[in-house]
Amino acid sequence: MTDATADTPPAGPLNSSDYAQRLKKRHDAEWRFRAYGLGAIFIGLAFLVTLLYTIVSEGAPAFLQSEIRLEVTFDKAEIDPSGSGNIDDIMKADYAAMVRRALRDQLGNVGNDRAARAAAHRLLSSGADLQAREIVLKDRTAIGQKRDIWLIADGDVDSFLKGSISRDTPEDRRRISNQQIAWIEKLQADGRLKARFNTTIFTRGASANPEMAGVGVAALGSFMMLVITVLLALPIGVAAAIYLEEFAPKNRFTDLIEVNINNLAAVPSIVFGILGLAVFINFFGLPRSAPIVGGLVLTLMSLPTIIIATRAALKAVPPSIRDAALGLGASKMQAIFHHVLPLAMPGILTGTILALAHALGETAPLLMIGMVAFVVDYPGGPLDPATALPVQIYMWSNLPERGFIARTSAAIMILLGFLLVMNALAIWLRTKFERRW
Amino acid sequence: MVRQGNDPITIIKEVRLNRKINILAGVAMAAAIVAVGIPSAQAQQARDQVQIAGSSTVLPFSNVVAEQFGRTMRQFKTPIVASGGTGGGFREFCRGIGAQFIDIANASRPITRAELDSCKANGVNDIQEVRFGYDGIVFASHISGAQIAFTTRQLYLGIAERVPQNGQLVANPYTRWNQIDPSLPNVEIAAFIPGEKHGTREVFEERVMASGCRDFPEIQAIPAGAERTAACIRVRKDGRSNDIDGDYTETLARIERNRTAIGVFGLSFYDQNKDKIRVATVNGIVPTVEAIANGTYPVSRPLFFYVKKQHIGVIPGLKEYVEFFLSERMIGPDGMVTDKGLIPGPDAERAKWRETFGQGSTLGS
Structure with a gap:
């Protein structure tokens, strides 16, 4: 503003009362828009916090597991009668009787009543x-000795100690009897019943008993599928994108391909599952429930995303780079592989990792190929049956046992952990290799 | 290829480039073929593991057996149990004979004629039906409410779309349970019943709705057949009866929100949640394992699995798995499956089931 205007404001739109009103209106509109934006962020944050709070508060207890320390006598006559260490004898021995005997010795006053004994035995996991048996298999010197070992307590005992089975519930409606509570208290007083860090949930496969169930098989299955997906989807997707972006002529045919790729990215994932069943299992005869089929289906699913991301990344490389390379005598392929592709790499990798993170969370396509399954044994390779992390979550969420409610949330936390690591990797790659022009 | 010019150097370059791209494409194709081809060659070998799919009601029972089977029978691998519903299980089962098709279909209802036909069309001719126990279906409300005693007739009047009144069928006028019978609680009618896709729905329709409407003269006036059945089993759509397409966990969550509502559960689910829900009696019978096993409790159903006889002897452990399933250790009164909530059949019946499987008689033969 100049002095002249300050002294004698000219009549006009800038100092009329109209103008002041309009200005205020515009400022108000801006303020309102900011408020809406802030509101939107707060609502989003509130949902996120609620979600995380629910999951963590429900799942955290599952990372602790009640265990009972017992002095188990590994009876030589039962485990290895011949003394030769025959593996069949070791496998077949009645370890249940040994641990139960140890439990009864520890409790002291169980008596010989069949029902009372059964109630006592129910304190231990099946x-x-x-x-x-695993202790004997790991260490043969245990045979014939007495060892002090921690054994997993039953799921109901665990739920009781964590408070999800209440002591105030009338006995006939409680899954833990008064006698069992007395035993639990005795074991606790002796320091023989404690909540210890739960390794089972990380290492074991599916089980019908919550205390013996883990995500080990599912995590390995998910890992195998992701490896297969990366190995197939990354080269195929990048090659397709480079061809389409750099070499393909622009005509009706390539337009059609482009439209189809964009549409495929929006196809519901169950469709890929049906396709996988028809092609890979029924036509090629691949085994059901196998990570290889899962990996192939997820490859199909993540291909469009990777192609689109790669093309966008290639487009973002300034044409001057390409022109300079060509001008210095590089062939088109040299220009792309030596200059354009390396510069596009952060974008490509970010897109790929996000596609993989999406694939990691899929259950629907796996349902059709038999991977929504109860798998106890670890798969030996991508052809052996396995399951996946989100599938394990889904299956546990359907089970009525109290212990599985906590396990479900714990498995969600593990899956979220994986996703967080993958997304962090994507951000790290982007910032490390990012170039600005 | 984009033509960049017709001078010889560009053309030569392009030809070279073409060759390189061809090689690249060839390598990629070969990799893809190898990736798919190697396993498919291996898949032709026989499977060494029993594969099972089907009913989600049978799934937990099947899981227990599979887990114990793998643990006890060291010479066999642990069977794989997939879910997917009774119908989905039969679809997989009937796809054909061979290692890539499942060996056992779990079912919460008998196989239908149509499913059997589709099996036959694909060469699955020898199917053994195995019964292994019963499943009880209970009506339960929130633990804070009073004990309710229903009859199937009252349940029908509360849940049906049209009910008999003064000689004709009218749109269901009842809004509170005590309008149907003063002995019922004075609360709004709200029911959570299994959705159409559940096998449990069929049992509910047949054992509760159809049996509850049978004695009304207005219903008997309708000629027996599809029309009468429809009049009996159609549920009200005014929001007082809700289909639950999820599982019992969802029903439980609804009951906890709406504490005067009643929900349909499996007995095994109720057994695990006795501290949250209270079970109602039906026709004066408390749903207990004994009452369901001896048939006095009206709402129960047998559970099945179907075995591909053509796979016995081909898939290692298949016969042993079935025998293990039918053993007393699993489905007997103190068996491990019974501990999970299966209702065991009477002694004579269990012996008969084992015998039937041993004889190897197949469906339709």
């Missing part, structure tokens, strides 16, 4: 005998 997988406790498996744990005892």
Whole structure:
């Protein structure tokens, strides 16, 4: 503003009362828009916080597992009668009887009543005998000795200690009897019943008992599928994108391909599952429930995303780079592979990782190819049956046992952890290799 | 190829480039073929693991058996149990004979004629039907409410779309349970029943709705057949009866929100959640394992699985798995599957199921 205008404001739109009103209106509109934006962010944040809070508060207890320390006698006459270490004898031995005997000795006053004994035995997980066998398999010197070992407690005991089975519930409606509570308290007083860090949930496969169930098989299955997806989708997707972006002529045919790729990216994932069933299992005869089929289906699913991301990344490389390379005598292929592609790499990798993160969370296409399944044993390779992390979450969420509610949330936390790592990797790659022009 | 010019150098370059791209494409194609081809060659070998799919009601029971089977029978691998519903299981099962097709279909209802035909069309001719126990379906409300005693007749009047009144069928006028019968609680009618895709819905329609409407003269006036059935089983659509397409966990969540509502659950689910829900009696019978096993509790159904006989002897462990499933250790009164909420059949029946499987008699033969 100049002095002249300050002294004698000219009549006109800038100092009329109209103008002041309009200005205020515009400022108000801007303020309102900011408020809407802030509101939107707060609503989003509130949902996120609620979601995370629910999952973490429900899932955190599952990372602790009640275990009972017992002095188990590994009976030589039962495990290895011949003394030769025959593996069949070791596998077949009745470890349940050994751990149960140890439990009764520890409790002291169980008596000989069949029902009372059964109630006492229910304090231990039905997988406790498996744990005892694993100790012998790992260390043969245990045979004939007495060992002090931690054994997993039953899921109901665990739920009771974590408070999801309430003591105030009348006994006939409680899954833990008063007698069992007395035993639990005795074990706790002796320091033999404790919540310890839960390794089971990371290492074991599916189980019908919550205390013996883990995401190990599912995590390995998911990992195998992702490896297959990367190995197939990355080269195919990048090659397709380079051809379409750099070499393909612009005509009706390539336009059609482009439209189709964009549409494929929006196709519901279950469709890829149906396709996978028809092509890979029924036509090629690949085995059901196998990570290779899952990987192939997820490849199909993530290809469009990778192609679109790669093309965008290639487009973002300034034409001057290309021109300079060509001008210095590089062939088109040299220009692309030596100059354009390396510069586009951060974009390509970010797109790929996001596509993979999306693929990691898919259950729908896996339903059709039999991967929504109960798999106990670890797969030996991509042809053996396995399941996937989100599938494990889905299956656990359907089960009525109290222990599985916590496990479901814990598995969600593990999956979120994986996704977080992948997204962090994407951001790191982008910032590390990003170039500005 | 984009033509960049016709001078010889460009053309030569382009030819070279073409060759390189061809080689590149060739390598990519070869990689893809190898990736798909190698496993498919291996897949022709026989499978060494039983594969099962089907009903989500049978799934938890099947899981227990599979887990224990793998643990006890060291010479066999642990069977794989996939879910997908009874119908989905039969679809997989009937696809054909061979290692890439499943061996056992879990089912919460008998196989239908249409499904059997589709099996036959694909060469699945020898199917063994195996019964292994019962499933009870219970009506439960929130633990804070009072104990309710229903009859199937009252349930029908509360949930049906049209009910008999003064000689004709009218749109369901009841809004509170005590309007139907003063003995019922004075609360709004709200029911959560399994959705159409569930096998449980069929049992509900047949054992509750159809049996509850049977005695009304207005219903008997309709000629027996599809029309009468429809009049009996159609549920009200005014929001008082809600289909649950998810599982019992969802029903439980709804009940916890709406504490006067009643929901339909499996007995095994109720058994795990006795501290949250209270079960109603039906026709004066408390749903207990005993009452369902001996048939006095009206709403129950047998559970099945179907075995591909043509796979027995080909897939290692298939026969052993079925025998293991039918053993007393699993489905007996103190068996591990029974601990998970299966209702065991009477002693004589269990023996008969084992015998039937041992004889190897197939459906339709």
